[in-house]
Amino acid sequence: MKNNRNINKIKSTAGLLTAIFLLTISFSSCDLEYDVAGTASIEDLTPPSAFFAATQNSGSDEAWKSYTFSNQSNSATQYNWEFAHSSGEIITSSEIEPEHTFPGEGDFVVTLTASDNLGVESVYSETITVVMPLVPTVITPVISEWAFEDGTEDGGDTLGCVFIQEDGTPKTPKNDGTNCWRILGATVHNTSSDGAYTVPFDNTSGKTQGAKYPATGEGNDRASYQALTVTPNIKYVVTFHYALKNEGDKVRVGILNGWMDNASELEATGFIAEADGAVSLGKNNFTEVTFEFEANATGEIAIWIDNVSTGDTYLDNISIVPAP
Amino acid sequence: MKKLKFLTLIVITILSVSCEDSFLSPELKTGTSGDAFYSNDQELEAAVINIYDGLQGVNASKITSSNLNHATQVEFYLTEMRSDNTRTKSQEGEAAQFESFSIEATNGIVADYYRSFYDVIFRANVVLDNIDAASETAAGKIEGEAKFLRAYAYFNLVRLYGDVPLITKVIAPLDTETAFTRINSTEIYALIIEDLQTAIDNLDDSFKDRASKAAAQGLLAKVYLTLPTPNYAQAQLLCEEVLDPARGFELLSNYSDVFFSERNDEILFAIGYEQGDNNNSQNFSAEWLNSVGRTSGVNYATTDVVTALEEMGGERTQHTYRIDPFQPTENQAIKYLPNGESGGDNGRTFSSDAQAAGNDWIVLRYADVVLLHVESILGGGESTSNSNALTSFNSIRNRAGLPNDADGVITKEELLNERRVELAFENKRLFDLIRMGEAVNVLSEFATTNGYSFSSTDLLLPIPQREIGLSKGVLTQNPGY
Numbered sequence: 013m014k015n016n017r018n019i020n021k022i023k024s025t026a027g028l029l030t031a032i033f034l035l036t037i038s039f040s041s042c043d044l045e046y047d048v049a050g051t052a053s054i055e056d057l058t059p060p061s062a063f064f065a066a067t068q069n070s071g072s073d074e075a076w077k078s079y080t081f082s083n084q085s086n087s088a089t090q091y092n093w094e095f096a097h098s099s100g101e102i103i104t105s106s107e108i109e110p111e112h113t114f115p116g117e118g119d120f121v122v123t124l125t126a127s128d129n130l131g132v133e134s135v136y137s138e139t140i141t142v143v144m145p146l147v148p149t150v151i152t153p154v155i156s157e158w159a160f161e162d163g164t165e166d167g168g169d170t171l172g173c174v175f176i177q178e179d180g181t182p183k184t185p186k187n188d189g190t191n192c193w194r195i196l197g198a199t200v201h202n203t204s205s206d207g208a209y210t211v212p213f214d215n216t217s218g219k220t221q222g223a224k225y226p227a228t229g230e231g232n233d234r235a236s237y238q239a240l241t242v243t244p245n246i247k248y249v250v251t252f253h254y255a256l257k258n259e260g261d262k263v264r265v266g267i268l269n270g271w272m273d274n275a276s277e278l279e280a281t282g283f284i285a286e287a288d289g290a291v292s293l294g295k296n297n298f299t300e301v302t303f304e305f306e307a308n309a310t311g312e313i314a315i316w317i318d319n320v321s322t323g324d325t326y327l328d329n330i331s332i333v334p335a336p
Numbered sequence: 337m338k339k340l341k342f343l344t345l346i347v348i349t350i351l352s353v354s355c356e357d358s359f360l361s362p363e364l365k366t367g368t369s370g371d372a373f374y375s376n377d378q379e380l381e382a383a384v385i386n387i388y389d390g391l392q393g394v395n396a397s398k399i400t401s402s403n404l405n406h407a408t409q410v411e412f413y414l415t416e417m418r419s420d421n422t423r424t425k426s427q428e429g430e431a432a433q434f435e436s437f438s439i440e441a442t443n444g445i446v447a448d449y450y451r452s453f454y455d456v457i458f459r460a461n462v463v464l465d466n467i468d469a470a471s472e473t474a475a476g477k478i479e480g481e482a483k484f485l486r487a488y489a490y491f492n493l494v495r496l497y498g499d500v501p502l503i504t505k506v507i508a509p510l511d512t513e514t515a516f517t518r519i520n521s522t523e524i525y526a527l528i529i530e531d532l533q534t535a536i537d538n539l540d541d542s543f544k545d546r547a548s549k550a551a552a553q554g555l556l557a558k559v560y561l562t563l564p565t566p567n568y569a570q571a572q573l574l575c576e577e578v579l580d581p582a583r584g585f586e587l588l589s590n591y592s593d594v595f596f597s598e599r600n601d602e603i604l605f606a607i608g609y610e611q612g613d614n615n616n617s618q619n620f621s622a623e624w625l626n627s628v629g630r631t632s633g634v635n636y637a638t639t640d641v642v643t644a645l646e647e648m649g650g651e652r653t654q655h656t657y658r659i660d661p662f663q664p665t666e667n668q669a670i671k672y673l674p675n676g677e678s679g680g681d682n683g684r685t686f687s688s689d690a691q692a693a694g695n696d697w698i699v700l701r702y703a704d705v706v707l708l709h710v711e712s713i714l715g716g717g718e719s720t721s722n723s724n725a726l727t728s729f730n731s732i733r734n735r736a737g738l739p740n741d742a743d744g745v746i747t748k749e750e751l752l753n754e755r756r757v758e759l760a761f762e763n764k765r766l767f768d769l770i771r772m773g774e775a776v777n778v779l780s781e782f783a784t785t786n787g788y789s790f791s792s793t794d795l796l797l798p799i800p801q802r803e804i805g806l807s808k809g810v811l812t813q814n815p816g817y
Contacts, residue, residue: 063815065792070718070773071718080776080792082776082791082793083791083793084749084793084815085815088475108791109791109792150485208367244572244713244715245572245713245715245720245724245725246567246722246724247722294635306722308574309569309572309573311569324648336548
């Protein structure tokens with residue numbers, strides 16, 4: 013019996029709890045209201061961000077006017093591009109990555125509006141400066157004292173070269189047609205009044221000053237050096253005039269593959285191209301030589317002039333121009 | 337009372353023991369630890385080999401646990417299959433995201449490669465952090481090798497993922513800031529150039545499956561051409577140094593020998609693999625064939641590249657792709673046939689274990705540098721008729737049994753095409769297109785023809801979602817993902 017009574021007790025307790033529970037629900041349920049989730053009721057946690065990069069096209073004649081746009085926006089689904097032309101006209105596009113041709117040179121504002129499906133927008137704009145690409149110009153090197161003349165006029169030292177001597181001090185320019193042709197480790201050419209006519213070429217002489225290189229191997233060897241900058245990998249034509257006194261003599265003009273600090277580096281530097289003047293017509297009878305070379309990767313080259321001879325050799329009017 | 341005595345004894349014991357300094361950090365006497373290990377040349381040398389091991393990656397066919405680093409063995413997915421050269425055979429699954437330019441940030445292969453190459457960088461940094469332990473004679477070479485490999489890893493990462501975290505020393509696990517802050521690619525390139533310069537100064541040409549001076553020069557030339565503002569003159573000078581006949585590199589007369597005679601004169605740097613060795617073999621050779629590897633076939637040649645090869649490949653074509661003998665509607669890449677075996681009549685029967693192939697992966701070869709020489713002379717222009725450029729260009733054509741360039745003018749398009757057929761299936765095509773500014777044009781057209789959707793943000797891979805998750809909000813995603 014004892015046990016039975018206990019069971020009844022439990023039953024009644026359970027009944028009471030159930031009743032309270034139901035009562036609570038019925039009371040509170042009267043207060044319940046539901047909101048239907050509407051647009052924008054939840055914050056847009058991944059708002060769009062608009063960004064783009066523009067690349068100018070290349071290739072055919074007019075290609076520079078058009079740009080390819082790289083769309084770098086995040087979290088967006090729709091895009092609206094506005095290209096403002098200077099005429100006030102605005103051209104729009106809804107492509108993801110449009111290509112656009114501008115009317116010509118000038119500043120143009122490009123605006124990208126990126127939006128997502130919740131209607132949140134992000135705007136990015138950038139001014140594109142359209143410029144016709146420069147045709148790469150080929151350098152024509154300025155050779156100072158190209159005609160070995162005195163003074164600072166054309167043919168003389170137009171660049172105002174200053175030679176730094178062995179002890180580190182600058183040599184006072186003499187403006188005698190040798191300023192720009194000196195290098196440590198070599199003695200520069202003599203100047204001589206037995207030069208060639210200046211251009212156009214004429215095979216008679218004595219008209220202008222030129223460079224003279226005396227007989228070699230007698231302790232009076234001479235050489236000339238001038239560093240130049242040209243356009244890398246482009247073909248150039250070198251022209252010079254020379255005269256030799258004795259048979260078997262020769263004068264050499266070489267284009268060095270780099271700049272030197274001392275004539276002792278000659279072999280290590282090496283020539284890109286060189287040409288000998290070896291036809292002996294006697295003093296005052298000049299011959300013209302032309303040869304071609306292709307510039308190196310850096311465009312840093314130099315002219316080197318020396319001779320192997322038993323008598324005086326003469327050189328004048330050296331020029332370097334891009335090959336046609 | 338008895339209990340109390342016992343407790344007192346314990347307390348006293350603990351106190352007396354805890355007085356020793358090394359109680360919390362005892363010196364390891366029975367094994368080796370990273371703190372004390374790198375103490376001489378031999379141990380540092382082991383650490384250098386460890387970097388190559390990282391680059392090699394795990395052979396997924398032989399060691400199958402997931403989440404291992406497969407490094408170079410999965411590189412073709414991210415590069416060649418993301419270009420117009422190759423695709424999966426089935427066009428299904430995670431691997432097919434690459435060919436259709438629809439890669440998800442959760443792509444496991446993208447995460448694998450990223451993880452692998454940061455592991456390579458970690459291994460290199462371990463060597464560099466301990467370089468003081470090296471002897472004076474060995475230090476230069478060890479440093480040069482570690483820096484070459486670190487530069488190579490960063491060069492791949494920066495080209496594939498864009499701005500990436502820059503880690504130049506071993507960092508602690510909680511250093512989230514360094515591990516996940518994306519650094520502007522300009523700074524990444526500055527480190528790559530500096531590291532490669534060190535490698536050039538310290539290495540010689542004695543290895544082909546380890547770092548060498550020539551490899552560092554060739555790679556640096558490519559880096560100079562890849563920079564946002566390329567340095568064409570420096571690139572040309574570096575190429576010309578490698579091209580110097582005294583260095584001993586040359587184009588092999590037989591194109592096929594380049595791939596099937598290891599460490600030949602055309603190789604500047606290759607990642608070595610050992611046939612049949614589970615720890616040092618590769619499985620990509622098998623994956624590229626019809627159900628020989630774990631996949632039904634990946635890195636299959638597209639119709640686009642087959643057309644290009646037939647038109648412009650010359651003698652190279654027959655050594656570059658073949659019709660799948662088992663499924664004749666498909667075309668396979670055959671530069672890396674497992675252990676040099678063709679696979680018999682059905683292309684699937686091998687006497688050796690094809691899934692444990694020993695073919696070395698060629699990272700840089702002489703022909704690549706010869707064409708980089710042309711590219712540096714072209715200097716970003718549309719064409720060149722420079723005689724040195726023509727000599728280089730024609731040497732590649734002549735080896736393939738093709739005549740000299742017809743009009744003596746090399747255009748950018750001709751150069752890109754020549755590179756495509758010379759270096760097909762060598763993971764170069766995508767980078768070539770990007771470097772020469774033609775990626776958007778070429779890949780958009782390719783995507784349109786094949787019904788894929790391409791946009792310019794597809795040129796960079798997504799930063800793996802897993803890494804972003806680990807970074808506590810520091811690592812940001814690339815646009816378009």
